[in-house]
Amino acid sequence: MATTIADIRGLSVTFPSKKGTVRAVDAVDLSIEEGSIFGIAGESGCGKTTIGLSLLGMIREPGSVEGTIAVNGKDVTSLRGEERRLFRWKEVSMVFQGAMNSLNPVSSVGEQITEVIIDHTGGTRKEAMNRAADLLRKVRLPSDILRRYPHQLSGGQKQRVVIAMAIALSPKLIIADEPTTALDVVSQEHILRLLKEVVKASGSTVVIISHDLSLIADMCDRLAVMYLGRIVESGRAQDVLSSPAHPYTRALIDSNITLDKRGKKVESIPGYPPSPINLPSNCRFSGRCPFATNECFDSEPPASTLEDGRVVYCYHPRHGNEGK
């Protein structure tokens, strides 16, 4: 049995807002096996990025975190100060959503890669520079990129730089948040292939966050589908995708989603997700679910485990497949 690299228990993340408290993530349990590729899928705004940031201990004030997050045996929520600083990136790194904007516009690429290395390993600038050139080679970029500034790079190049940065310290866990969203189709291909390759070489565990199920199907061993801050279904990627148990997963697959970045709506799922403020205390999908019955509107469905080990939160699991 493989060891668990990241274990999340009862994680809730809330943000105060003018209209009320936003429950971005609500009572989520997740465990991620070492060396695997784990996928988190769901419509935009369902809390995927927030989970990623929680793993890094990066929920900023005034947001608040409940529950436990253990990464590599460390309790992330209780890390503070220097300990937390060194934990970040050394153990968990992240390819941020919108990598385009996650580079410091006033520093050169070389500076930005070396600063991470220097601040964590304390080596000399020269060593760090060599390592940076090495990393660029791994992501198939020429080393003269080191002297360039972000505004001089193409989208695909920036994405590669960001990936290079994420593997710079060979972290145990790499989170890739919508790694291809802002890219054109050709670059998407390249980046995905690169990501696979890099991951294999590094032996890191990877969490891929995407609203695009086909991408996740392509890359991941296991996945969790999220809806409005909750996990609705999780299990082996193959199982979930070939026979979705939760009506929402079914809908996601059917919708063949081509969401825009802001994810205004999923065409074929009728209705809109309710707002993460003032969440209902029934099944969150009930309002949009074609199979909803009275109990769905009344109370939250408990977790049920299917024979293939899948966990699903639904009163009528596999209902979505009946038509097939």
Place this chain on the structure above:
Amino acid sequence: MKIRESKLERLFRTESGTDTFLKKLLMSRGGMTGLIILCALAVISLLSSVIAPYSPYAIIAKPYLSPSSVHLFGTDGLGRDIFSQMIYGTSLSLEIGFVSAIGITTIGTLVGIVSGYVGSYVDEVLMRFVDVMLVIPSIAFMIFVSTIMGPGVISVLTVIIVFGWPPMSRMVRSQVLSLKKRGFVESAVVSNSTKPFILFRMILPNITSLILANALLAVIYAIIADASLAFIGLASTTSYSWGTVLYNAQVEGAIYHNGILWITLPGLAIAVTGIAMTLLARAFGDITDPRYSTEGR
């Protein structure tokens, strides 16, 4: 304390736009303080002839008297009552402040809206001009113009307004630009709503509180500008603003004649007014854009 708050809340329970606005203003400690000071100043200026024991021009005692119960702040170099001058000064300073602010706000808003909304070369020309006006040391140019126009309230108002509107127009323009990009205005443009409709019913209401906040800051800008002009002898010599009192204190050597209060009070009055305006402006600003707020969320 708790009970008082909930009473206040009940007073403004209705959720119509203005009510929530007023409620928010009154619920913020700063906004409330600013409002109280402003009201007090308004009362002083309206009742100045009642409050002031003497005419500010009347020579009623010996020169350079120290503060006493008869002459609260003492007398000036000619033997005139400084307390009375300060009271009358409140009225003129506030008038200059508010009249200038109205002028500055009107011109600044108009130029900003036209520049931001019309765009293209109109925007280019207007903003180049504004840039130039911003670079030029406005207080120095005010001095220049009023030396030529000669002292007096009209010339003070003119120069303050003429040199005061450019920052306002910048601010309004950038707001209009960012609103133009927002969905609801874009869709109105697409659906062929008339320009005046878009400008006055969609854009203007969205920036009123910001304009108001800046108008309040313009008041203090104008009062300080008036004091600066007065300080080099360019304000009206026939009427008293706080600046005039300060100028007299300076040229008549108040420091050497037990006149610490005399020279301190006018500036203090300006500072208090300024703080009130800033607090109010900040309360307005926080309501629209809480990002810069210091009060915890």
Place this chain on the structure above:
Amino acid sequence: MGLSVRFLVRRALYAVLTFFIALLMIFIIPRLIAVSPVEIIAASQQLPPSVIKLLTAQFGLDKPLYIQFLLYIKNVVFTFPPNLGFSYEYYPQSVWSMLVISLPWTLFLVGSSVAVSAFVGTMAGLYAGMNRGKALDKLLTYTSMATQSMPYFWIAIMFQIILAVVLRLFPIGGAISITDTSPVMSLEYIQDVLYHAMLPMITIVVATTPVYAIIMRNTLADIIREDYMVAGEAKGLRKSRLYYKYGLRNGILPIVSLIAVHFGYVVGGALLVEIVFSYPGVGTLLFNAILSHDYPMIQGVFYILGITVIGANFIADLIYSYIDPRIRYS
């Protein structure tokens, strides 16, 4: 360094344009309000008609307005030293010769004060902005509210009363001791100059530091939300690196341009501060010129101020283009 030539040419043209508009204003405003400068002079000095005639000829006032303007441009731009006319008060001293004596004092005062307050303000704003809602942030907000609400010169008077009259820490006014006979550039001389400059400098620093600090703080309020800032924190960078390479380096850009725009305001305020402390700079020169209706001198002062402020703005543009890689390499 491949400074962007296009950017610089554009800014230089822009500085020249600003300068001409300023000149036009200096030239036209007296003529708009009164009929001619000579009349203003005549009204205040009651000159005999024969002298008026002479002055009219000297200013070319019998010629059309645009010829007068060209003449003015020729005199003040294409002549060196610029022919700004003669001071009425100190005739036969030329306006230029008096400006040349006063300007260095003002530049010294404003330059050193702005250097100090820009540095202190930027740093304070940086720390306040990176630690929103904490003690420094609150202190800064209230200090700036107070200093922004006070007339600049009144702060000067307060310092004068407290630090010079009551505590006798600094001289009440002037730029050097009357008794100072030590040679220029000797240690004693420099000490004496600094000693006298202290109060006006403190005033300007106190009045302007919060301005820079607040601008920096508010700029950081936006920057701190940027993705690269979140990423920087996630990367576990040292605090100093986050502050200086991320916060400061990104926030400094608006600061530089605002320092430039603000320079006019600082200079304007400094003029009044000079008057309070009888500091022998351009402000005191202007004050005396206003008292004695010395119009050529007043015009000259604005001419020199225009050049100074526009020049400072252009220098700021140079710095800006140097520190912003998006301009440097484009």
